[in-house]
Amino acid sequence: MKKFGFMAVLLFVFILAFPHNGQAAAGSAKIVLDDKELSLSGNAKVENVNGNVMIPLRVVGENLGFDVAWEKKTRTVTIQKDSKVMKLVVGQKTAEVDGKKTSMNIAPILRTDTVIVPIRFVSEEMGLTVYWDNQKKIVNLYTPNFGSGNGDAGTGAGNGTNPDAGSGAAAQVDGISFSDNRLMIAVTGKAKVNDFKMSGPDRIVVDLENTGFSDTFSSASLDQNKTGSLDVNGYPDVSKVRYSLYNSNPSTVRIVIDLNYSKNYKLTNDNGLYIVDLNTSDSGTPSKPGTSGKKIVVIDAGHGDHDPGTTGVTGKKEKDFNLAMALKVGKILEQDSNFEVVLTRSDDTFLELKERAKIANDLKADVFVSIHANSAGSSAATGSETYYQREASKTLANVMHKHLVQATGLKDRGVRYGNFHVIRETKMPAVLLEVGYLSNKNDEAALFSESFQQRVAQGIADGIKEYLGVQ
Ligand SMILES: [Zn+2]
Known part of the structure; x- marks a missing residue:
């Protein structure tokens, strides 16, 4: 009966682009729940x-x-509604959610009179969809059925009196399938x-x-x-x-088609067979590949979460550098309407290598540009390298390397072949x-400097x- 947490949140399409040293900027951010x-x-x-x-x-x-x-004694926050209990x-x-252990990428922090938690925990455990509006500095949270015209999901769901599927429902879903770019829902009764x-x-x-x-x-x-x-x-x-x-209560089935970009559709009903047809000629926004002329750029911040990548001489982590860079590149390209920018991750999340490649291939x-920092046995090693794996990537590698070396000002270590999964x-x-x-001590200091990151x-x-020929 509990739906909390069913909304999988695809954070990679959000740009959670707080400035890295941006406590002040973040501190003035607003939280908006269901508008x-x-x-x-x-x-x-x-x-x-x-x-x-x-x-x-x-x-x-x-x-x-x-x-x-x-x-206070155990520094524990307990939040509870109906049968849902979370302890942090x-x-x-x-954390503990309904008796089961779940982990956060960063532990809750006690501030003067409040506890702050990662936004991801809230989205996953409370079933909220999160959207960060970087321009207005607003954290937008949406309860699952916000916009369905059905009132307040937070209080409507799980009131405990109408326990199971089908009970009291006038109609039943018998089947859901997807083929030929159409979602088909077979329904008996009047929905x-x-x-x-x-x-x-x-x-x-x-x-x-x-x-x-x-x-x-x-x-x-x-x-x-x-x-399911x-x-x-x-x-x-x-x-x-x-x-x-x-x-x-009322019994409601929700079916969600997660799209890779905005897309129009047509909903028809033929005797209880509902068809959501995505084969429409008019695209929803200019972001549909192939028709809009927009170039789709995928920026991949290497590593993440439990995979820190390499660690610098003073302990700085590669994953943090990669993320800061990806966010900055994304922000720059987003301002140009010629581009549709997608980050494989926009926070401290771990993705498998194959997921990163899949995101780019599906789109x-x-x-595709993957951002990393290197390390070597000798602390003397310094400089910038650009890797390609396929013949088709060579021109891109040469162009990127020219700009990379110019921007870093570090030693030019050349364009190289590298058999990395994502490329x-x-x-x-x-x-x-x-x-x-x-x-390398000098490289590390440079890589974590704000002005270097912005320039690169x-x-x-x-x-x-x-x-891409877009100047
Ligand atoms: Zn790396």
Whole structure:
């Protein structure tokens, strides 16, 4: 019956671009829940801790109808609503959700009279979709059925009186499938259908009110949380189709098509067979590849989370450098309407190498640039290298390297062949940049300086522009 957490959050399409030294900028950020601004009283504020956006737990929890309790002795926050119980301890990365352990990439931090937690925890455990508006400095949070015209998800869901799928529902979903770029939903009985588009990330939502899942469907296609998903490999528009018993009173089935970019669709109903057809000629926004002329650039910040990459002479981590650079390059390119920029990660998240390549391949990106920093046994090694793996990437490598070396001002170590997964398995021209050596004291200091990062980000952006012929 619990739907909290069913919204998988595709953070890689968001640009959580707080300035790295930007406590002040982050501190003035607002939190908006379902388009209503939350009042941040006292010391409660949004913070950026090493690139992680942290938000005050109490403010958000209470606005979602959770009871929030603080036990000083054990430094434990307990937040609770109905049968959902979450326990977090200040300074500990492991939290407890409904008795099960779950880990955060950064531990909760105690501020004067509030505890701040990573935004990712809130999105995953409270089922919120998060969207960071970098221009206005607003953390936008959306409860799952916001926009469905169905009121307040936070209080509507899980009131405990109408426990199961199908009970009291006038209609039943018998089957969900996806083929030929069409989502098909077979429904018996009379459902009230509400469909709409959402962005950040782009998706199409179909809510079937007064509807549950049939027993056959439930036993075959739903997990114990009453959620499931379809395999949609090979469809460039779509990254995932997922469904859930989204609300129990009134019983509502929600089906979400996670899109790789905004896309128009047509919904038809033929005798209970609902078809969401993505084969429409008019694209939703100019971001659809192939039709808009926009160039799709994927920037890959190497490593992340438990994989720090290499560690510098003074202990600085490669993953942090890579992320800061990717965010900066993304920000520069985003200002140019010729580009659609996608970051494989925009926070301290871990992705498998194959996931990084898949993101670029699924998007049919025009270029792929992976950002790294190097290390060597000898602390004397210094300089910048650009790697390619396929013949098709050589020109890109030469152009990128020219700009990279010019921007870093470090020793030119040349364009090189390197058999790295992300530049081998991607299908478009792809390079891997080793900006400098963290094992070298001077390089390390440079790589973590704000002005160096800004200059090199501009150089990388210039290289991409020159290669794609967009000046
Ligand atoms: Zn690396």
